[in-house]
Amino acid sequence: MRIVVTGAAGLIGSAIVDRLAGEHAVVGVDLRAASQVDIVANCTDAAEWGRRIGALDAIVHVAALHAPHVGHRSDEEFRLANVEGTERLIDFGISAGAKAFVFTSTTSIYGNALEPNDRAAWIDEQVAPRPRDIYDETKLEAEELVASAGSSLTCTSLRMSRCFPEPAELMATYRLYRGVDRRDVAEAHALALDRKGPPATYVISAATPFHREDAEELLHSAPTAIERRCPGLIDRMAVKGWTPPRSIDRIYDASLAEHELGFRPRFGIEACLSGDWDPPPSR
Numbered sequence: 001m002r003i004v005v006t007g008a009a010g011l012i013g014s015a016i017v018d019r020l021a022g023e024h025a026v027v028g029v030d031l032r033a034a035s036q037v038d039i040v041a042n043c044t045d046a047a048e049w050g051r052r053i054g055a056l057d058a059i060v061h062v063a064a065l066h067a068p069h070v071g072h073r074s075d076e077e078f079r080l081a082n083v084e085g086t087e088r089l090i091d092f093g094i095s096a097g098a099k100a101f102v103f104t105s106t107t108s109i110y111g112n113a114l115e116p117n118d119r120a121a122w123i124d125e126q127v128a129p130r131p132r133d134i135y136d137e138t139k140l141e142a143e144e145l146v147a148s149a150g151s152s153l154t155c156t157s158l159r160m161s162r163c164f165p166e167p168a169e170l171m172a173t174y175r176l177y178r179g180v181d182r183r184d185v186a187e188a189h190a191l192a193l194d195r196k197g198p199p200a201t202y203v204i205s206a207a208t209p210f211h212r213e214d215a216e217e218l219l220h221s222a223p224t225a226i227e228r229r230c231p232g233l234i235d236r237m238a239v240k241g242w243t244p245p246r247s248i249d250r251i252y253d254a255s256l257a258e259h260e261l262g263f264r265p266r267f268g269i270e271a272c273l274s275g276d277w278d279p280p281p282s283r
């Protein structure tokens with residue numbers, strides 16, 4: 001396939017280009033130059049730079065202003081980049097004959113729905129998003145544009161969880177309930193490109209060992225639930241100097257993506273324990 005990947009210089013986009021490049025003809029687009037970028041341009045100008053590309057099969061739209069930009073960029077800049085940028089890419093995709101559009105969304109759009117009550121919030125596609133900032137709002141608006149893009153495109157939104165480089169202990173424990181490795185994110189995008197059918201949305205996160213019935217215990221005594229579901233894990237974490245979280249407030253459940261896309265996340269806390277990091281932890 002001939003595939004445009006936006007945000008190709010970024011943390012996620014570069015991993016997606018690397019994953020797809022062996023099998024497909026990939027055109028990386030970004031505001032910034034990088035080895036994965038073929039066209040340095042703005043998504044909002046897709047009608048113009050798109051002419052240079054010609055016909056294509058799919059668009060993977062990763063570029064966005066996101067969480068680190070909140071408070072540093074205006075609401076108008078967020079709307080232009082995340083909503084209008086998406087709209088113009090959809091228009092370009094349709095005119096260039098693309099058959100698939102994969103949008104990198106975020107679990108952040110669940111917003112206030114992530115607040116626990118008497119138990120950890122169990123977050124899957126059935127939970128209604130409750131955006132709490134301009135990032136959440138504009139990603140949700142973009143998802144809605146993608147979902148209504150028309151029958152010529154197979155449209156998929158992937159609500160991915162957190163994968164910033166962070167201290168090792170944090171990144172590792174997040175893989176139990178609210179984090180993901182970007183290699184798994186890239187694989188999810190590759191799987192979504194092959195999907196057929198009406199628009200669909202999936203949560204993408206590392207495989208959680210927890211079950212819904214653990215939610216109350218997770219909030220009040222997370223180590224008890226961790227020891228029951230993953231015997232010996234706490235001792236193995238202790239060897240690294242990592243302590244388990246005392247309380248877990250939400251679980252991202254990617255089981256719909258497992259069933260419908262065949263998503264099998266490979267890089268959970270065991271990969272972290274064995275030193276297999278991507279991206280590497282921060283200090």
Ligand SMILES: NC(=O)c1ccc[n+]([C@@H]2O[C@H](COP(=O)([O-])OP(=O)(O)OC[C@H]3O[C@@H](n4cnc5c(N)ncnc54)[C@H](O)[C@@H]3O)[C@@H](O)[C@H]2O)c1
Binds near residue numbers: 106
């Ligand atoms: N990193 C995470 O933990 C995380 C979690 C959930 C969702 N996401 C989503 O993943 C996507 C990428 O995040 P990332 O962490 O790789 O961010 P990043 O900042 O590393 O990469 C984003 C890239 O997009 C480019 N870009 C931004 N606006 C553009 C525009 N208008 N036109 C062209 N290029 C533009 C930037 O130059 C940058 O290279 C975003 O859509 C974000 O919402 C990321």
